[in-house]
Every structure is written in structure tokens, then in C-alpha cells.
Amino acid sequence: MARESTARQKLVDAALSLVRTKGYAATSVDELCARAGVTKGAFFHHFANKDALAVAAAEHWSEMTGALFRDAPYHRHRDPLDRVLAYLDFRKSLLKGAVPDFTCLVGTMVQEVYATHPDIRAACDASISGHAATLEADIAEAMKLYGVTSFTAASLALHTQAVLQGAFILAKAKGGPRIAAASIDHLRRYIELLFQPKDHKGRTRQ
Amino acid sequence: MARESTARQKLVDAALSLVRTKGYAATSVDELCARAGVTKGAFFHHFANKDALAVAAAEHWSEMTGALFRDAPYHRHRDPLDRVLAYLDFRKSLLKGAVPDFTCLVGTMVQEVYATHPDIRAACDASISGHAATLEADIAEAMKLYGVTSFTAASLALHTQAVLQGAFILAKAKGGPRIAAASIDHLRRYIELLFQPKDHKGRTRQ
Numbered sequence: 001m002a003r004e005s006t007a008r009q010k011l012v013d014a015a016l017s018l019v020r021t022k023g024y025a026a027t028s029v030d031e032l033c034a035r036a037g038v039t040k041g042a043f044f045h046h047f048a049n050k051d052a053l054a055v056a057a058a059e060h061w062s063e064m065t066g067a068l069f070r071d072a073p074y075h076r077h078r079d080p081l082d083r084v085l086a087y088l089d090f091r092k093s094l095l096k097g098a099v100p101d102f103t104c105l106v107g108t109m110v111q112e113v114y115a116t117h118p119d120i121r122a123a124c125d126a127s128i129s130g131h132a133a134t135l136e137a138d139i140a141e142a143m144k145l146y147g148v149t150s151f152t153a154a155s156l157a158l159h160t161q162a163v164l165q166g167a168f169i170l171a172k173a174k175g176g177p178r179i180a181a182a183s184i185d186h187l188r189r190y191i192e193l194l195f196q197p198k199d200h201k202g203r204t205r206q
Numbered sequence: 207m208a209r210e211s212t213a214r215q216k217l218v219d220a221a222l223s224l225v226r227t228k229g230y231a232a233t234s235v236d237e238l239c240a241r242a243g244v245t246k247g248a249f250f251h252h253f254a255n256k257d258a259l260a261v262a263a264a265e266h267w268s269e270m271t272g273a274l275f276r277d278a279p280y281h282r283h284r285d286p287l288d289r290v291l292a293y294l295d296f297r298k299s300l301l302k303g304a305v306p307d308f309t310c311l312v313g314t315m316v317q318e319v320y321a322t323h324p325d326i327r328a329a330c331d332a333s334i335s336g337h338a339a340t341l342e343a344d345i346a347e348a349m350k351l352y353g354v355t356s357f358t359a360a361s362l363a364l365h366t367q368a369v370l371q372g373a374f375i376l377a378k379a380k381g382g383p384r385i386a387a388a389s390i391d392h393l394r395r396y397i398e399l400l401f402q403p404k405d406h407k408g409r410t411r412q
Contacts, residue, residue, distance in 0.1 A: 023318030025231035100321065107375050111317040112229030114305065114378035125379040150395070155388050158376060162389040166372025169313050170364060172320035173331040182361050183368040186396070189356070193399035 008046040008056075010036035015057035020100040024054060024109045024120075051117055054109060058123035061105045062130055069134060080141035081195050085188060087135060091164060092184045095177035102177060103168040128165075132157040146195045156191075163187045214252040214262075216242035221263035226306040230260060230315045230326075257323055260315060264329035267311045268336055275340060286347035287401045291394060293341060297370060298390045301383035308383060309374040334371075338363040352401045362397075369393045 014035035018027040029050050033043050047053040074086035095102050110124035132154070140153035167180035220241035224233040235256050239249050253259040280292035301308050316330035338360070346359035373386035 022322045023229070023231055025229055026318065026322065106379075108317055110379045111314055111375055112232065114381070116228045116232065121379065121381070128376065128379050151388075151392070156392065158385060159389050159392040162372035162376050162385075163369055164372065165375040166368035166370065169317055169371040169375075170334065170368050173312075173316045173327065173334050175320070175327070179364060179368075182357075183365050186357070186362065186365040190392070190396035190399070193396070 007036070007038045007042045010038055011043060011046060011053055012057050012060045015053050016061065016105055017100070019054070019057065020103055020105055020108060024112050051120060054113075054117070054120045055123045058106050058109065058120065058127050062127040065127075065131065066134075069131065080138045080145060081191075083138045084135065084142055084191060087138075088160070088184055088188045088191070092181055095171075095180055095184075099172055099175065099177070102180075103172065104165060107165040107168060128161055129158070132161045135160060142195055146197065148194055156194075160187060213242070213244045213248045216244055217249060217252060217259055218263050218266045221259050222267065222311055223306070225260070225263065226309055226311055226314060230318050257326060260319075260323070260326045261329045264312050264315065264326065264333050268333040271333075271337065272340075275337065286344045286351060287397075289344045290341065290348055290397060293344075294366070294390055294394045294397070298387055301377075301386050301390075305378055305381065305383070308386075309378065310371060313371045313374060334367050335364070338367045341366060348401055352403065354400055362400075366393060 011032055014032045015027070018031060018035055027050075029040065029043055032050070032053065033040050043053075047056065069087075069090075072087075072090050074083055074090050077083045077086055106124035106127040110121055110128075114121045114124075135157040136153045139156050143149065143153060163183055163186075164180075167183035170183065171177050171180040173179075217238055220238045221233070224237060224241055233256075235246065235249055238256070238259065239246050249259075253262065275293075275296075278293075278296050280289055280296050283289045283292055312330035312333040316327055316334075320327045320330075341363040342359045345362050349355065349359060369389055369392075370386075373389035376389065377383050377386040379385075
């Protein structure tokens with residue numbers, strides 16, 4: 001059983017690496033087996049097909065990134081706005097290494113398969129939307145504290161993920177993280193402007 | 207010659223449609239020929255391989271969207287900030303129909319092939335960056351007029367494209383344009399906040 005679990009996890013890890021490098025459709029079962037160091041028999045023991053591995057990879061991605069963000073330092077700030085801004089600083093600090101190392105498995109997969117593989121699309125949506133939801137309480141608390149009412153916390157949480165996903169596409173187009181960091185800076189500036197403390201005359205404090 | 211040009215254009219059109227629906231790697235030469243209604247012989251008369259068609263499709267996309275945006279009404283405003291905001295309104299107005307109809311060919315392709323197909327990556331980057339560059343003069347003029355100096359016009363122009371690309375990914379994850387429209391609303395609010403007219407005391411006018 002332990003050996004079987006290891007083979008399964010090796011295939012999931014191979015999917016994370018290969019799909020982030022060359023996309024989902026271009027990654028073959030043979031390549032996944034070769035990268036994982038397992039036989040094709042082992043593959044089909046654990047997964048009915050490549051799509052089933054993709055769903056498992058998206059779920060593993062959600063768990064793995066879930067733990068990373070849950071344990072990250074940005075939750076320690078007392079002010080909810082500081083927590084949201086520190087989340088963006090943390091995202092920016094993750095823009096390290098080669099492009100496949102910092103870009104997103106589920107954003108990459110859903111881009112290709114949204115119309116053709118409903119199960120993978122749903123697993124990717126659950127991953128992106130589930131992560132966005134972890135930001136909602138902090139955003140809602142900041143909106144209440146700073147008297148901001150012109151959008152919902154859920155909408156701003158999803159927008160942060162849109163910016164990150166788009167930043168990854170520009171990083172892929174330009175071959176490096178610099179452009180993605182610049183978009184996170186714009187997003188941070190947006191959130192600072194949204195939550196500027198206002199005095200009782202409605203003027204923004206400088 | 208006219209007949210050959212037609213076959214070439216039909217293949218480019220087939221690539222636009224099929225790649226936006228199912229991604230680049232999942233689209234086969236056979237499917238492209240079937241969709242275009244041309245023979246495989248015709249395909250290889252016009253293109254050395256599928257990658258060459260992808261580069262031609264990205265270049266056609268740049269020309270087609272170039273004409274669309276050049277002739278769009280947002281250029282008519284006198285104030286450069288109004289032109290930038292009207293550009294975003296125009297982008298929002300394009301979020302119609304099914305997901306493959308309003309999402310981006312080059313964003314979809316570069317997501318998959320950035321590491322494996324340098325020619326396609328370069329054509330996609332040229333398309334995205336070339337379109338961003340068409341916004342730079344208006345943004346630069348607005349920055350001068352409103353005294354905004356904390357970033358470059360090029361950086362904000364590229365950020366608008368990051369938001370749009372990410373908005374398309376969320377639209378694919380959620381199966382419709384509503385979430386993309388919400389991200390364009392956030393981007394519009396950001397630009398409005400950036401360019402709020404300030405009085406001589408540095409306070410924001412309400």
C-alpha cells in the first residue's frame with residue numbers, strides 16, 4: 001500500500017511539473033510515467049485516464065497551496081487591511097525561480113480545457129475560487145473598518161486572483177517574473193487607494 | 207492564387223476558432239483541415255507545420271484586433287483619461303457570446319507553449335505588448351495632465367492587459383463573462399482613483 005501511494009503521489013508531482021512547463025494536452029501519459037519513474041500499469045492502477053490524474057493534481061494543488069497560505073506570515077497583522085496588503089507582498093515574494101516554478105497549475109489547465117473537460121474545469125474553479133474565499137473575511141473586515149461599500153468582498157477577492165492569473169500570462173509571454181511583480185504592485189496600489197482613511201469632510205488624508 | 211489565399215485564410219480562421227475553444231496542443235492538423243474544408247496537402251502547401259500556422263494565426267489576430275481597436279469609438283474623447291476609461295468600457299462591451307468568442311487567442315496559446323515553442327511565444331508577446339503599446343500615449347498624456355508620477359505609462363498599459371487576461375481565465379473557470387466584467391470594473395475604479403484631480407494642497411477633491 002505504501003508503495004502504491006508513493007507511485008500515485010509521484011504521478012501527481014509529475015503532473016504538477018510537466019503541466020506547468022508544457023501545458024495539459026501536450027503532456028502524455030508516457031511522459032508522466034517516465035517523469036514519475038512508474039510503469040504504465042501503475043498509472044492505470046491509480047487513474048482511469050489522464051483526465052483523472054488532472055483532477056487529482058488540481059485537488060493536490062489546492063491542498064498544497066492551501067497549507068502554504070494558511071501558514072504564511074500575513075495573517076499576523078492586527079489590521080485587516082494590513083493582512084490583505086501583506087498577502088500581496090507574500091504573493092510577490094513567491095515570484096522566484098523559473099516561470100514554471102511560480103506560475104499556476106490550475107490557471108494553466110483551465111485555460112486549455114474549460115470547454116472540453118468539465119471535471120478538470122470544475123476542479124480548477126474550486127481551487128481558484130476556494131483560494132479567493134480565504135481572503136474574503138479580511139477584505140470584508142477592512143471594508144467595514146474603512147467604510148468601503150462600493151463592491152463586495154467576494155468580488156475584490158476574485159479580482160486579486162484575476163490579476164495574479166493575468167500576471168502569470170504576461171510573465172510567460174515575456175519570459176520572467178518582472179512584469180508579474182509590476183502587476184502585483186498595481187493591485188497593491190489599487191487596494192491602498194480603495195481603503196484610504198477619509199476624514200469627516202470626506203477628504204482623503206495625505 | 208486567389209484560391210490558395212482563401213485556403214490559407216480558412217486555415218488561419220480555423221485556428222482562431224479551434225484554439226480558443228480547446229487550446230493549441232489539443233487541436234490537430236486534421237481538425238484544422240476539416241474545419242477549414244481544405245486538404246492536408248493544402249495545409250502543408252501553406253504551412254511547414256502546425257507551429258507555423260500558430261504564428262500566422264497570432265499575427266492575423268494582431269492585425270484583426272488592431273483594426274478593431276483602431277476604429278473603436280474610445281479615441282474620440284478630448285480628455286486622455288476619458289479615452290483610457292472608454293477603452294475599458296469598450297473592452298467590457300466585447301464580453302458577449304460564448305467564452306471562446308470573447309477570450310484571447312494569444313493569451314490561450316502562450317499559456318501552454320511559452321517554454322516549448324519560442325516562435326509562438328514571441329508572436330503572442332508581440333500581440334499582447336503591441337496592443338498594450340497602443341494605450342501608452344493616452345496614459346502618458348493623462349499622467350502629465352493629472353500630475354501622476356508613481357509608475358510608468360508602459361507599466362499601467364501592460365497591467366490593463368494582465369487584468370484582461372486574468373479575467374478571461376476566471377471567465378473560463380466559471381463558464382461565463384460576468385466575473386470578467388467585474389474585474390474590468392475593478393480596473394476602471396483603480397484608474398479613476400489614480401487620476402483623481404487633486405487641489406493645490408494635495409488633497410483629493412470629492
